[in-house]
Amino acid sequence: MIEIKSANGAPLEREDLFGRAFEWADHIPILERSVAPPPPPTPPVIVTPPVVVTPPVVVTPPVEMTPPVVSLTLKGGNGADLLTGAGKNDTLAGGGGNDTIWGHAGNDSLQGDAGNDTIFGGDGNDLAFGGDGNDSMEGGNGVDTFYGDDGDDIIFGGAGDDGLWGDVGDDTLYGGAGNDTLGGYIGDDVFFGGDGNDVVWGNKGEDRGWGGWGDDTLGGGEGRDIMYGEGGNDLVWGGGGDDTLYGGIGDDTVGGFVDNDVAYGNEGNDSVWGNVGNDRLYGNEGNDLLGGGLGHDTLNGGAGSDTLMGGEGNDYFWGGDGEDTFHFFFGQQARDIIGDFNISEDLIRIQGGPSSFKSLKLSQNEGDVHVHLKNGTIVIKDVDVSDLGSEHFWMG
Structure with a gap:
């Protein structure tokens, strides 16, 4: 599309270009002050991937090892032991x-x-x-x-x-x-x-x-x-x-x-x-x-x-x-x-x-x-x- 302006930058009227007898339908369309911007593009549809449910990890507790009981050798001091x-x-x-x-x-x-x-x-x-x-x-x-x-x-x-x-x-x-x-x-x-x-x-x-x-x-x-x-x-x-x-x-x-x-x-x-x-x-x-x-x-x-x-x-x-x-x-x-x-x-x-x-x-x-x-x-x-x-x- 074409945008036409006057020498001083003011917008032009239709009559200034072709006279009053000019029929707009037979000629190219002229924009009124500016050309509108294109519509924004449609954003793409974002496909959410399905949620993958991870099964819980079963943690096996370690086998509790009872330490062997051994004989003791103990000696007290000079107090009441x-x-x-x-x-x-x-x-x-x-x-x-x-x-x-x-x-x-x-x-x-x-x-x-x-x-x-x-x-x-x-x-x-x-x-x-x-x-x-x-x-x-x-x-x-x-x-x-x-x-x-x-x-x-x-x-x-x-x-x-x-x-x-x-x-x-x-x-x-x-x-x-x-x-x-x-x-x-x-x-x-x-x-x-x-x-x-x-x-x-x-x-x-x-x-x-x-x-x-x-x-x-x-x-x-x-x-x-x-x-x-x-x-x-x-x-x-x-x-x-x-x-x-x-x-x-x-x-x-x-x-x-x-x-x-x-x-x-x-x-x-x-x-x-x-x-x-x-x-x-x-x-x-x-x-x-x-x-x-x-x-x-x-x-x-x-x-x-x-x-x-x-x-x-x-x-x-x-x-x-x-x-x-x-x-x-x-x-x-x-x-x-x-x-x-x-x-x-x-x-x-x-x-x-x-x-x-x-x-x-x-x-x-x-x-x-x-x-x-x-x-x-x-x-x-x-x-x-x-x-x-x-x-x-x-x-x-």
């Missing part, structure tokens, strides 16, 4: 201070060292040393071996066949269930065997021991000890010192060993021995055997059909209820006394002498009968010589 095992065969030592040590499961080695320590073995066969100080120790299940060491210690064995040793100090030991061994060493110790066939040994000091239920063996050792067998067929020995011993329920053997002891068989068919010293022996209930040994002893059979043997020394016999037998040796050098001879049921046995009653020499001395032996005399209290015959004597 808390040491805990890993449930394996651990070695834990408290060091100085009042420590608390837990072994947990496993066969642990535990040591309190100096200080008033608390030690728990837990399950397993544990070995523990309290060290110096007043320690508290407990074994738990398993066959444990505990040493209190120096100090006044308290030790509990728990279940299992445990070995508990107090060492130096006034210790208290509890065996618990199982066939336990308890030993005191030096000090005035207290023992409780608990259930099971236990062995208790007091050693030095004035000790007290209770066997509990089971066939127990109790020995006082040196010192003035008190020992109770309690339930079961027990063996109870005093050792050195003036001891007091009790058999308890069951067929027990109770012996004083040396010094001046007091021994009781209690229930059951018991054997009670004084051994060396001026002893007092009591059978109590049951058919008991009592032997005085060396020394001036007192023997009391109690209820039941008992056998009483004095041994060397001037002994006193009291049979108690039942058909009792009083045992002597013809050559003994002693003056023995029978305090309650019952002519209806009791018997006197004399060994090592004449084979018949007729060979014995008997005499009346006021209200008593004297039976003359080779080197000694038997005094039968409150009996008339005319009431005695061969039925009352067992010769040989």
